[in-house]
Amino acid sequence: MKGVLFISFCFFSLSIFAQDEKVELKGTITEANGTPIPYVTILVYTLDSVLVNGASSDTLGEFSVSLDKGNYYAKFRFLSFQEKFISSIIIEDQTVDLGIIILQPKTGYLDAIDITVEKPQMELKLDKRVFNITKDISTAGLNAADILDNIPSISVDAEGNVSLRGNSNVRILINGKPSTLSNTEALRQINGNMIESVEVITNPSARYDAEGEVGIINIILKKEMGKGVNGSFNMRIGYPVGYGAGFNFNVRREKVNFFVGYGYGHQNSPGSGFTNQEFNGIDTSYRYEQTSLHNRGGSSHNVNAGFDFNIGKRSSLTFTSVFRISDGDNNSAITYRDFDFSDNLTQTVTRDEFELDYGRTQEYTLTFRKTFTQKERLFTFDVKKNFSIDNESSDLTEISSDALDASIFQRTVNDETEDSWLFQTDYIHPLGKEGKFETGAKVSLRNLSNDYQLEDSLSGTWNPNSLFNNYLKYTENIYAAYIMAGNKTKKFSYQGGIRAEFSDITTNLVETSQVNHRQYLRWFPSFHFSYELKKDNFLQISYSRRISRPRSWWLTPFYTFKDSRNYESGNPNINPEFAGSYELGHLKYWKKGSILTSIYYRRTVDFMDRILLTDSTGITWRLPVNLGTANSFGIEFSGSYAVFKWCNINGNFNFYRSISEGEYLGIIYANDAYAWSGKITSKFTIKRKFALQTSFSYESPTSTNQGSAKAQYFWDGSMAWDILKGNGTISFNARDILNTRKRRNIVESTYFYSESSFQWRSRQLTLSFVYRLNQKKTKSEMGGDGGDGGM
Numbered sequence: 001m002k003g004v005l006f007i008s009f010c011f012f013s014l015s016i017f018a019q020d021e022k023v024e025l026k027g028t029i030t031e032a033n034g035t036p037i038p039y040v041t042i043l044v045y046t047l048d049s050v051l052v053n054g055a056s057s058d059t060l061g062e063f064s065v066s067l068d069k070g071n072y073y074a075k076f077r078f079l080s081f082q083e084k085f086i087s088s089i090i091i092e093d094q095t096v097d098l099g100i101i102i103l104q105p106k107t108g109y110l111d112a113i114d115i116t117v118e119k120p121q122m123e124l125k126l127d128k129r130v131f132n133i134t135k136d137i138s139t140a141g142l143n144a145a146d147i148l149d150n151i152p153s154i155s156v157d158a159e160g161n162v163s164l165r166g167n168s169n170v171r172i173l174i175n176g177k178p179s180t181l182s183n184t185e186a187l188r189q190i191n192g193n194m195i196e197s198v199e200v201i202t203n204p205s206a207r208y209d210a211e212g213e214v215g216i217i218n219i220i221l222k223k224e225m226g227k228g229v230n231g232s233f234n235m236r237i238g239y240p241v242g243y244g245a246g247f248n249f250n251v252r253r254e255k256v257n258f259f260v261g262y263g264y265g266h267q268n269s270p271g272s273g274f275t276n277q278e279f280n281g282i283d284t285s286y287r288y289e290q291t292s293l294h295n296r297g298g299s300s301h302n303v304n305a306g307f308d309f310n311i312g313k314r315s316s317l318t319f320t321s322v323f324r325i326s327d328g329d330n331n332s333a334i335t336y337r338d339f340d341f342s343d344n345l346t347q348t349v350t351r352d353e354f355e356l357d358y359g360r361t362q363e364y365t366l367t368f369r370k371t372f373t374q375k376e377r378l379f380t381f382d383v384k385k386n387f388s389i390d391n392e393s394s395d396l397t398e399i400s401s402d403a404l405d406a407s408i409f410q411r412t413v414n415d416e417t418e419d420s421w422l423f424q425t426d427y428i429h430p431l432g433k434e435g436k437f438e439t440g441a442k443v444s445l446r447n448l449s450n451d452y453q454l455e456d457s458l459s460g461t462w463n464p465n466s467l468f469n470n471y472l473k474y475t476e477n478i479y480a481a482y483i484m485a486g487n488k489t490k491k492f493s494y495q496g497g498i499r500a501e502f503s504d505i506t507t508n509l510v511e512t513s514q515v516n517h518r519q520y521l522r523w524f525p526s527f528h529f530s531y532e533l534k535k536d537n538f539l540q541i542s543y544s545r546r547i548s549r550p551r552s553w554w555l556t557p558f559y560t561f562k563d564s565r566n567y568e569s570g571n572p573n574i575n576p577e578f579a580g581s582y583e584l585g586h587l588k589y590w591k592k593g594s595i596l597t598s599i600y601y602r603r604t605v606d607f608m609d610r611i612l613l614t615d616s617t618g619i620t621w622r623l624p625v626n627l628g629t630a631n632s633f634g635i636e637f638s639g640s641y642a643v644f645k646w647c648n649i650n651g652n653f654n655f656y657r658s659i660s661e662g663e664y665l666g667i668i669y670a671n672d673a674y675a676w677s678g679k680i681t682s683k684f685t686i687k688r689k690f691a692l693q694t695s696f697s698y699e700s701p702t703s704t705n706q707g708s709a710k711a712q713y714f715w716d717g718s719m720a721w722d723i724l725k726g727n728g729t730i731s732f733n734a735r736d737i738l739n740t741r742k743r744r745n746i747v748e749s750t751y752f753y754s755e756s757s758f759q760w761r762s763r764q765l766t767l768s769f770v771y772r773l774n775q776k777k778t779k780s781e782m783g784g785d786g787g788d789g790g791m
Contacts, residue, residue: 022066022067022068022373022374022375023066023067023068023069023091023092023093023094023095023096023373024064024065024066024067024095024096024373024375025044025064025065025066025067025072025074025089025091025095025096025098026062026063026064026065026095026096026097026098027062027063027097027098027099027100027101028057028060028061028062028063028099028100028101029057029061029062029063029076029078029101029102029103030061030100030101030102030103031102031103031105032102032104036057036059036060036061036062037057037061037078037081037103038057038058038059038060038061039056039057039078040056040057040061040063040076040077040078040081040103041054041056041076041077041078042054042055042056042057042063042065042074042075042076043074043075043077044065044067044072044073044074044089045072045073045074045075046070046071046072047071047072047073052067052068052072053065053066053067053375053433055375064375065375066373066374066375066430067091068091069091069092069093070091071088071089071090071091072089072091073085073086073087073088073089074086074089076101076103078103081103081104081105082103082104082105084101084103086098086101095373128199128200128201128204128218129199129200129201129202129596129638130197130198130199130200131151131152131197131198131199131200132196132197133147133195133196133197133198144195144219145162146735147195147198148162148198148217148219150681150695150716151198151200152200152638152650152652152679153165153200153202153636153638153652153654154200154217155677155697155699162217164200164202164214164215164217165202165214165600165634165636165654165656167214167632170212170214170215170216170217171209171211171212171215171216171217172216172217172218172219173216173217173218173219174218174219174221174322175218175219175220175221175320175365176218176220195219195220195221196220196221197220198217198218198219198220199216199217199218199220200215200216200217201215201216201217201218202214202215202581202583202598202600203215203526203528203542203543203544203581203583204216204526204544204546205484205495205497205526205528205544206482206483206484206497206498206499206524206525206526207426207438207440207482207484207497207499209442209480209501210480210499210501210522210524210545210546210547211546211547211548211549212546212548214546214579214581214602215546215581221261221304229249229250229251229773230250230772230773231247231248231249231250231772231773232247232248232770232771232772232773233245233246233247233770233771233773234246234247234768234769234770234771235768235769236766236767236768236769237766237767238764238765238766238767239764239765240268240269240270240762240764241266241267241268241297242265242266242267242268242764242766243265243266244263244264244265244266244267245263245264246261246262246263246264246302247260247261247262248260248261249261254310255309255310256307256308256309256310257307257308257309258306258307259304259305259306259307259308260303260304260305260306261302261303261304261305262301262302262303262304263300263301263302264299264300264301264302265299265300265302266297266298266299266300267296267297267298268295268296268297269295269296269297269760269761269762270293270294270295270761270762271293271294271295271296271758271759271760271761271762272291272292272293272294272758272759272762273290273291273292273294273756273757273758273759274289274290274291274292274756274757275289275290275566275754275755275756275757276288276289276290276754276755276756277290277618277620277752277753277754278752278753278754279614279616279618279751279752280751280752280753281616281751282751284341284616285341286338286339286340286341286618287339287343288336288337288338288339288565288618289336289337289339290334290335290336290337290563290565290566291334291335292332292333292334292335292563293332293333294330294331294332294333295330295331295332296328296330296761297328297329297330298326298327298328298329298330298357299326299327300324300325300326300327301323301324301325301326302322302323302324303321303322303323303324304320304321304322305320305321306318306319306320306321306365307319314370314371314372314373315368315369315370315371316368316369316370317366317367317368317369318365318366318367318369319364319365319366319367320363320364320365320367321362321363321364321365322361322362322363322364323361323362323363324359324360324361325359325360325361326357326358326359326360327356327357327358328355328356328357328358328359329355329356329357330353330355330356330357331352331353331354331355332352332353332355332562333350333351333352333353334350334351334352334562334563335348335349335350335351336348336349336350336351336565346402347400347401347402347405348400348401349398349399349400349401350398350399351396351397351398351563351564352396352397352398353394353395353396353562354394354395354396355392355393355394356392356393356394357390357391357392358389358390358391358392359388359389359390359391360388360389361386361387361388362385362386362387362388363384363385363386363387364384364385365382365383365384365385366382366383366384367380367381367382368380368381368382374430375430376428376430376436377428377429377430378426378427378428379425379426379427379428380424380425380426380427381424381425382422382423382424382425383421383422383423384421384422384423384424385420385421385422386418386419386420386421386422387418387419387420388417388418389415389416389417389418390415390416390417391413391414391415391416392412392413392414392415393411393412393413393414394411394412394414394561394562395410395411396408396409396410396411396412396561396562396564397409397410398410398564408456408564409456409457410454410455410456410457410465410561411454411455411457411462412452412453412454412455412561413451413452413453414450414451414452414453415450415451416448416449416450416451416552417448417449417450418446418447418448418552419446419447419448420444420445420446420447421443421444421445422442422443422444422445423442423443424440424441424442424443425440425441425442426438426439426440427439427440431485431487432487433488434487434488434489434493435485435486435487435488436485436486436487437483437484437485438482438483438484438485438497439481439482439483439484440481440482441480441481441482442478442479442480442481443477443478443479443480444476444477444478444480445477446474446475446476446477446478447473447474447475447476448472448473448474448475448476448552448555449471449472449473449474450471450472450474450552450556451471451472452468452469452470452471452472452556452557452558453469454468454469454558454561468557468558468561469511470509470510470511470512470557470558471509471510471511472507472508472509472510472555472556472557472572473506473507473508473510474505474506474507474508474552474555475504475505475506475508476503476504476505476549477503477504477505478501478502478503478504479501479502479504480499480500480501480502481499481500482497482498482499482500483497483498484496484497484498484526485497486528491531491532491533492529492530492531492532493529493530493531494527494528494529494530495527495528495529496525496526496527496528497525497526497527498523498524498525498526499523499524499525499526500521500522500523500524501521501522501524501547502519502520502521503518503519503520503521503522503549503576504518504519505517505518505519505549506518507555507572507573509557509572514572516572516573518575522547522578523545524544524545524546524547525543525544525545526542526543526544526545527542527543528540528541528542529541529542536588536589536590537587537588537589538586538587538588539584539585539586539587540583540584540585540586540587541583541584541585542582542583542585543580543581543582543583544580544581545578545579545580545581546578546579546580546581547576547577547578547579548576548577548578548579548608549576550570550571550574550575550576550608550624553570554570554571554574554608554624555570555571555572555574556569556570556572557569557570557572558570565618565619565620566619566620566622567619567620567621567622568621568622568623569621569622569623570623570624571623571624571625574608574624574625574626575606575626576606577604577605577606577607577608577626578604578605578606579602579603579604579605579607580602580603581600581601581602582600582601582602583598583599583600583601584598584599584600585597585598585599586598590641592641592642592643593639593640593641593642594639594640595637595638595639595640596637596638596639597635597636597637598635598636598637598638599633599634599635600633600634600635600636601631601632601633602631602632602633603629603630603631603632604629604630604631604632605629606626606627606628606629607626607627607628607629607630607660607662608624608625608626608627609624609625609627609660609662609669609705610622610623610624610625611623611625611627611664611669611705611706612706612747612754614749614751614752620752620754625664626662627660627661627662627663627664627669627705628660628661628662628663628669629660629661629662630658630659630660630661631658631659631660632656632657632658632659633656633657634654634655634656634657635654635655635656636652636653636654636655637651637652637653637654638651638652639651639652645685646684646685646686647682647683647684647685648682648683649680649681649682649683650680650681650682650683651678651679651680651681652678652679652680653676653677653678654676654677654678655674655675655676656674656675656676657672657673657674657675658671658672658673658675659671659672659673660705662705669705669706670705671703671704671705672703673702673703673704674702674703675699675700675701675702676700677697677698677699677700678697678698679695679696679697679698680695680696681693681694681695682694682695688722689721689722689726690719690720690721690722691719691720691721692717692718692719693717693718693719694715694716694717694718695715695716695717696713696714696715696716697713697714697715697716698711698712698713699711699712699713704745704747706747706748706749707745707746707747707748707754708745708746709743709744709745709746710744710745710746711744712740712741712742712743712744713740713741714735714736714737714738714740714741715736715737715738715740716733716734716735716736716737717733717734717737718731718732718733718734719731719732720732724771727771727772727773728769728770728771728772729769729770730767730768730769731767731768731769731770732765732766732767732768733764733765733766733767733768734763734764734765734766735763735764735765735766736761736762736763736764737763738763739762739763741759741761742757742758742759743756743757743758743759743760744756744757744758
């Protein structure tokens with residue numbers, strides 16, 4: 001009932017602003033040969049030369065300006081084209097269409113310069129940072145997880161977990177919507193050539209889901225928009241064995257635009273690990289060394305297809321479908337070497353796993369979009385359907401050098417299914433010249449099931465192991481609504497809003513008859529302020545309240561039996577954590593560069609953390625729990641500088657302190673951690689046809705709730721070369737050149753000490769080729785000339 005009230009409230013808000021107030025002035029800007037000119041500046045003045053409004057043309061050269069009734073004149077300006085002047089524009093009751101407006105190139109300029117249109121590598125907006133991926137040549141041949149790891153503030157650890165500013169409680173979206181493609185494994189299967197940009201939102205406004213303690217990462221997939229037929233084709237090959245190919249293809253007519261993208265990939269990812277664990281009890285002492293080798297391999301197919309259909313002049317319908325299928329062949333070999341209290345080797349045990357993994361994902365999205373004659377007034381309605389399965393089956397064998405110990409034969413089945421619906425509506429209404437009001441509602445219905453079964457073979461007969469077997473049913477229904485408003489007065493911009501979310505969540509362990517049903521209503525306010533201190537010098541202040549719900553695998557009672565001595569499990573009774581986040585930012589532009597400084601503070605209640613428990617037999621359990629409170633604060637610098645026209649440097653530095661304290665099973669867990677991380681990237685462009693890029697990343701050592709994490713560093717490099725008159729590009733990419741990217745941890749307690757080193761994937765080399773069909777090569781794809789400082 002509460003969810004229905006939210007929806008009713010939102011639609012009542014939509015009806016408040018139902019009247020048109022302005023008249024539209026529109027047209028299309030082209031060259032003499034009919035080629036559209038995007039990003040042209042349009043300025044509209046009254047007859048007494050007072051500027052009243054402005055706009056810029058889109059990628060089709062089209063523009064729209066909302067005006068009051070009256071007489072005006074307009075100017076059209078763009079780069080090396082002559083300024084166009086149109087006088088005596090009379091605005092009355094109906095839309096005024098200026099038709100085709102042709103701009104002429106400036107005399108002597110056309111042959112002297114390379115005319116290109118590019119987006120900056122990073123765009124700073126009021127509530128987010130946008131990173132345009134095509135600017136970065138190092139993304140060629142990579143997958144989505146690798147690309148995220150190249151972006152400032154984001155890191156992807158040795159196991160593929162994504163973190164923002166050192167915290168893994170971050171929400172990942174695809175095209176602004178929740179997606180089954182946003183989990184760690186799926187991100188590795190998305191071809192990087194299918195990604196247009198990545199948005200980093202550290203303090204999301206009320207229009208976004210409240211999910212994600214430290215913010216939101218939104219991955220935007222490509223959808224070509226040029227008229228006619230255009231697209232791109234790519235292929236790659238790498239070492240360790242990896243290869244793939246894909247394309248993005250677009251056919252656009254007056255009212256219909258068809259688009260499709262496809263990516264195929266096959267990858268082998270070898271890795272290794274080493275652990276030394278010591279147990280020092282009151283009456284016993286022993287230790288063992290564990291070495292592991294693993295290889296995660298397999299193939300995947302990814303398809304992104306759909307169409308845009310214009311319904312009249314101001315309404316459109318967009319259908320998008322995403323389909324992914326993958327087959328994995330994952331193997332691991334673990335060797336345990338046991339030592340007694342005198343450090344004598346007592347036995348050697350080997351454990352081998354052969355796993356088959358099959359996954360399938362289907363997503364369908366239908367979007368209705370309506371614009372109005374009033375500029376920036378917009379109504380959208382989305383319906384989205386997700387369905388995915390992930391089936392894993394493993395055969396395990398464990399053999400000891402001690403003849404008295406019988407060999408162990410086991411097999412597991414882990415089947416997971418997710419089925420969800422999403423309904424969302426949003427409305428934007430302009431207020432005055434610069435302001436706007438927004439409201440919307442959302443319903444998210446999600447059903448997850450996970451069936452884990454372990455069987456042991458005794459004398460050739462397979463018997464279920466009830467200690468680990470269970471069947472999880474998880475239902476998560478969330479009803480949300482929000483309102484927000486913002487405006488700009490001279491140099492001061494502001495935006496504020498509030499979001500309400502009602503959660504109805506049920507966790508059901510079928511085999512053990514454990515049911516946990518939770519319902520709660522929470523409010524999530526946000527505000528953003530920006531002030532232009534002087535030209536190219538901005539100050540920003542923001543606040544938001546966030547929630548982090550447990551990840552699906554954190555709810556499963558048990559999900560891996562690869563390592564028979566170190567178990568990893570979920571916790572079906574874990575609760576969400578809530579955080580309040582404050583941020584102060586300062587952005588400064590120079591002619592050749594820019595720097596963004598951010599000071600942030602975050603207080604988290606019921607924060608989730610994974611802890612390690614041990615027993616007297618040498619078995620460890622790692623599981624997520626709610627501990628207590630955590631306070632984190634830090635400072636981050638992101639900047640770039642064009643040393644020369646052909647050399648650009650980008651860097652990111654983050655220093656933070658995290659103070660946490662909590663309790664679990666009567667044990668106090670407290671930590672006061674200091675940590676810093678940095679990343680620096682250098683780009684070199686030679687004669688606009690050859691580009692080099694190199695980057696180095698470092699993460700400092702830091703303390704944890706049960707020990708410490710050692711430093712981690714790695715070096716990447718890439719190069720790109722234009723061929724075929726700029727229509728083709730060859731790229732070479734080297735990831736982790738020094739082969740040093742390893743997670744190294746120490747865990748210790750009164751009777752237990754563990755030191756481990758783990759490498760998820762070894763050094764990777766990739767050679768890629770991309771060919772563009774009826775697309776102009778932009779400087780962004782070669783790393784740019786550095787003139788905009790990378791911002």
